[in-house]
Amino acid sequence: MITLHSDAQRGRLLLLALVLSHLLIITRQVDAGGGLSLLEASVLNVLSPLQRAVAAIFSTVGAVADGYVNLRHVREDNQRLAERLRAVEIELSETRQMAQEAGRLRTLLDLRASLPLQTTVGEVIATEGVPWASMITINKGSGQGLALNAPVISPTGVLGRVIALGHSAAKVQLIIDRDAGVGVLIERSRTRGVLGGQRPETLSAQGELPLKYIPALADVVVGDAVVTSGLDQIFPKGLMVGHVSRVQAGTALLKEVWVTPSARFDQLEEVLVLPKLDETPSFPSTVQ
Amino acid sequence: MKIAWVALALATALLVQTSISLLAPGYARLVDPFLLVLIYRGLAYGETEGLLAGAAAGWVQDIHFGGRIIGIGGLVKGVIGYLVGLLGSRFVISGIGSRLLVLCVASLLDVLIYEWLTLAFDVGAERLPLDLTLWRALINAALGASSFALVERHLRREPR
Numbered sequence: 002m003i004t005l006h007s008d009a010q011r012g013r014l015l016l017l018a019l020v021l022s023h024l025l026i027i028t029r030q031v032d033a034g035g036g037l038s039l040l041e042a043s044v045l046n047v048l049s050p051l052q053r054a055v056a057a058i059f060s061t062v063g064a065v066a067d068g069y070v071n072l073r074h075v076r077e078d079n080q081r082l083a084e085r086l087r088a089v090e091i092e093l094s095e096t097r098q099m100a101q102e103a104g105r106l107r108t109l110l111d112l113r114a115s116l117p118l119q120t121t122v123g124e125v126i127a128t129e130g131v132p133w134a135s136m137i138t139i140n141k142g143s144g145q146g147l148a149l150n151a152p153v154i155s156p157t158g159v160l161g162r163v164i165a166l167g168h169s170a171a172k173v174q175l176i177i178d179r180d181a182g183v184g185v186l187i188e189r190s191r192t193r194g195v196l197g198g199q200r201p202e203t204l205s206a207q208g209e210l211p212l213k214y215i216p217a218l219a220d221v222v223v224g225d226a227v228v229t230s231g232l233d234q235i236f237p238k239g240l241m242v243g244h245v246s247r248v249q250a251g252t253a254l255l256k257e258v259w260v261t262p263s264a265r266f267d268q269l270e271e272v273l274v275l276p277k278l279d280e281t282p283s284f285p286s287t288v289q
Numbered sequence: 290m291k292i293a294w295v296a297l298a299l300a301t302a303l304l305v306q307t308s309i310s311l312l313a314p315g316y317a318r319l320v321d322p323f324l325l326v327l328i329y330r331g332l333a334y335g336e337t338e339g340l341l342a343g344a345a346a347g348w349v350q351d352i353h354f355g356g357r358i359i360g361i362g363g364l365v366k367g368v369i370g371y372l373v374g375l376l377g378s379r380f381v382i383s384g385i386g387s388r389l390l391v392l393c394v395a396s397l398l399d400v401l402i403y404e405w406l407t408l409a410f411d412v413g414a415e416r417l418p419l420d421l422t423l424w425r426a427l428i429n430a431a432l433g434a435s436s437f438a439l440v441e442r443h444l445r446r447e448p449r
Binding site for chain 1: 335336337340341344357358359360361363364367368371374375378406410411412
């Protein structure tokens with residue numbers, strides 16, 4: 002048995018113990034072959050599966066989070082592109098409309114230039130809201146020189162006449178209105194008649210109008226051009242109205258003749274208003 | 290009671306070292322309050338007290354400020370505590386000059402033994418340049434001598 006005789010002896014033993022224990026502790030921490038001390042390697046081996054599991058969980062959660070973030074970005078991109086596509090479609094539609102409007106106006110200007118009288122271009126600002134609308138409102142009125150019963154035409158044919166007049170707007174009765182009537186003649190045979198309107202419910206899909214008072218012996222065939230006769234004191238003579246689309250026997254004295262107007266009443270946007278007839282000369286030939 | 294005083298001194302050293310590390314990181318290595326604790330302990334109470342205080346101080350320092358190898362600081366400071374305690378028990382080291390000398394030598398030994406051990410164990414710790422080692426010894430000596438005087442004034446106890 003070791004007996005400690007003094008503090009000095011005890012101190013030396015303590016020093017020895019301290020040095021040895023520390024050397025042992027340090028040695029166990031210093032690299033042992035694989036770059037890790039035995040203590041660290043043991044701790045690592047025990048804890049690494051847990052660390053791997055935690056890492057796998059974080060990796061999975063991270064991947065899901067990344068996927069969600071990416072999905073959100075894709076969705077945002079999709080929404081943005083869809084909005085852009087809608088905007089481009091609207092721009093394209095507007096461009097097309099402008100091109101169509103330019104084409105119509107060019108046609109209208111050509112017609113206007115071909116007419117030997119002062120005309121007024123009007124824009125349709127209101128209709129009755131149905132395809133067979135028989136009344137339209139234009140943005141020109143007495144302030145722009147329009148008069149009651151002034152003829153209204155389009156590049157494709159006669160449209161109607163002004164029946165109500167405001168300072169800057171006018172109401173136009175179309176020739177398809179059941180109360181309308183236009184003095185016309187068959188251009189080829191010079192047979193006169195009256196083109197009447199139709200009730201909306203009886204208007205056919207082709208928009209045929211009855212040509213009244215055509216004698217049974219008159220020379221009328223399908224396809225004949227029908228122009229204004231000027232006898233109604235409203236429309237100047239020689240304006241294009243339409244073509245004969247149907248000819249039937251009718252009564253003993255009269256034929257049943259149907260005319261398809263050349264004007265497109267369902268696509269009206271711009272019109273030409275002519276001066277009132279007493280100010281208008283007759284046309285030497287048909288204006289088409 | 291002795292242990293409580295040692296624990297309080299080490300806690301104070303830890304606080305001082307942490308404060309220096311935060312406030313002036315560049316100068317943290319020039320001051321070693323743990324070294325001052327073990328030197329005072331060794332001078333005042335002999336080699337056993339110096340040894341134990343040094344080991345404790347070294348471990349606290351290793352754990353809080355050391356590298357990946359724990360224990361080198363404990364070993365170094367334990368040995369220094371023992372040596373200082375041995376000196377304190379053999380000689381009268383109460384004058385300012387002798388204390389400054391002991392503090393300087395202990396501080397130099399602290400660095401030298403530490404670096405020798407890190408080389409021996411191939412730990413690869415950052416080495417302190419010679420000029421900084423000398424500055425460290427002087428600063429620790431000045432701080433130690435003044436702090437020992439303050440402590441003794443309060444405790445009214447002279448080291449042996």
